[in-house]
Amino acid sequence: MYLKNIIFKCFFLSVFVMTSCKSVEKESTSSNSGKKPNIVIIYLDDLGYGDLSAYGATELQTPNIDALANGGIKFTNGYASSATCTPSRYALLTGVYPWRNKKARILAGSAPLIIDVAQQTLPKMLKKQGYQTAIVGKWHLGLGSGDVNWNGKITPGPNEVGFDSSYIMAATQDRVPTVFIDNGHVVGLDKNDPIEVNYKKNFEGEPTAKSNPEMTTMKWHHGHNNSIVNGIPRIGYMKGGDAAKWTDIDMADHFLGKAQEYVKSHKEQPFFLYYAMQQPHVPRTPHPRFVGKSGMGPRGDVILEADWVVGEFINTLEEEGLLENTLIVFSSDNGPVLNDGYYDDAIEKLGKHDPKGGLRGGKYSLLEAGTRVPFIGYWKGTIKPTVSDAIVCQMDLLASLANLTGTSENTTDSKDILDAFLGKSNKGRDHLLIEANSRTALRSGDWLMIPPYKGNKFNKKVNIDVGIRPEFQLYNLKQDVGQQQNLAETNPEKLAELIKVYESLRGEKIK
Incomplete structure (x- = not known):
């Protein structure tokens, strides 16, 4: 009898333990499924609307980026805030139109930080929601508050505006200082060979x-x-800093390794990674593995390199079991440019490729190719494959991701269009001001209105129509995506309507 009682108690205890374990397992699974998603922004540099095969390119094949577009939401009306790099990055991280900040222009490598350390930013908002935050790659928003001491702690910078971790280049690959900066310190610096930087004299x-x-x-x-x-x-x-200078052909691999290392070491808690790649900005320096692969010279080669990098990074997310709980946003800071400072056969070997994808203009331009860029949202198992015509802007990620992560932000210009970003709605922005060199134009529905401006029609150095004319310009983009027919004179009613909207958004009359 005693033995039977022992057996019964053991059986009961084992059943209880098994039931409890299943309950704990179920609770744990439920907890994991409710975990806030990781967020990754992959940001390319000068990539045009037509530079990807997912967006119609036939002379270049970009299968890894195409996989994001075909497996997620591909926007046909996705915009950077500006036609140049620094202003777009400012808007992306602050949710504020760049023309509101007079310092938000293409910066020298020695320029001071243009984001106020007290200002709301995307990483600050996400930190409040329990996120780890990091940037890897191009910064170009200024460092320090005056003359930077490159041989000590460089501050303020990314860490002071919300990034827990930062591994960056100060500005762009074509500007000094040509060194990597890890959380405010130059990597590999020999103290006996201090760095000096000057943008006025040698x-x-x-x-x-x-x-x-x-x-x-x-x-x-x-x-x-x-x-x-x-x-x-x-x-x-x-001058100086020889041991710390980067090797250009290894830059893509170097930043990829840092991005992979970050997600591997921070996967236990939700993270936000701003992965700002340098391709296809000049100088175009593909690794020897990619030299000649495109048949279009270095510009085509570095686009293929960038596609490979994206594929390797996505593979890492998948191998680490992170892909199904990671929202990936892919875009570019502005439209394309071919000759932007160096002779590298970008024009001579272009062939049939159209980096603008049928649009007009390019980098530096108020016309569509200046700011309409590839824009992709991917979240495996959550975002259904679709093509969206909704008007969306990178500036709106701040308010939309605040909603996604369970909060709300009172921001100046960022709009909560989360449903559009997730493919649940084809309704994005009603109106958007786009910017080039502090001049602005209005995208509203199917229409683009550019006010009159004084200045040269073309940037002769890069051979791009910048969209400046002494008269109003009005284009119906649904019927005329290449912006060949100015309807300002033939449709005065629509022009008057858009002028009113524009002046309301800018807070001032058109002069």
Whole structure:
């Protein structure tokens, strides 16, 4: 009898333990399914609307980025806030129109930080929601508050505006200083060889592309004729820091490794990673693995390199079991440009490829190719494959991701269009002001209205129509995506309507 009682109690205990374990397992699974999603923004540099095969390119194949577009939501009316890099990045991270900040223009590598450290930012908002936050790649929003001491702690910077971790280049690949900065400290710096940077005058005895052209391996076209690093002439003057200087052909691999390392080491809690790649900005320096692969010169090669990098990064998310709980946003800071400072066969080997994808203009332009860019949202198992015509802007990620993560933000310009970003609605923005060199235009429904501006119609250095005319311009983009027919005179009613909207948004009359 005693033995039977023992057996019964053991059986009861085992059943209880098994039931409890299943209950705990069920609770744990439920808890994991309710975990806030990781958020990754993959941001390319000067990638045009027509540079991806998912967006109609036939001369270049980008299968890894296409997989995001075909497996998620591909926007046909996705916009950067500006036709140049610094303003777009400012709007992306702050949710504020860049024309509101006069300092939000293309910055020198030594420029001070243009985001106020007290200002609301996307990483700050997500930190409040329990996210770990990081940036890997291009920064170009300024560092420090005056003359930067590159040989000590560089502050304020990304860490002071919301990023827990930052591994960056200060500005762009074509500007000095040509070093990586890890949480405010130059990587690999020899204290006995301090860095000096100046954007006004050269250091005595230092070679430049003008004084020593024989030292260059890449020929400059305009502007890029100052200090020479790795045979490439740059914008600005730099002295010292030789041990810390990056190797251009390894940059894509280097940043990829840092991005992979970050997600592997931070996967236990929700993370936000702003992965700002350098391709296809000049100087275009593909790794030897990709040289000649496109048949279109370095510009085509670095786009193929970028596609490979995206594929490797997505593979890492999948291998780490993170893909189904990670929202990925892919886009570009502005439209395309071919010759932007160096002779690299971008024009000569273009062939049938159209980086603009049938649009008009390009980088620096108020016309559509300046700001309408590839824009993709991917979240495996959550976003259903679809193509959306909704008008969406990178600036709206702040308010929309606040909604996604369980909060709301009173922001100046960012709009909550989360349903559009997730493919649940084809309704995005009603109106959007786009910007190029502090000049603005209005996208409203199917229409684009550009006010009259004084200035040159073309940027002759890069051979791009910047959209400046002394008269009003009005285009119906649904009927005329290439913006060939100005309807301002033939449709005065629509023009008057859009002028009213524009003046309301800008808070001032058109002069």
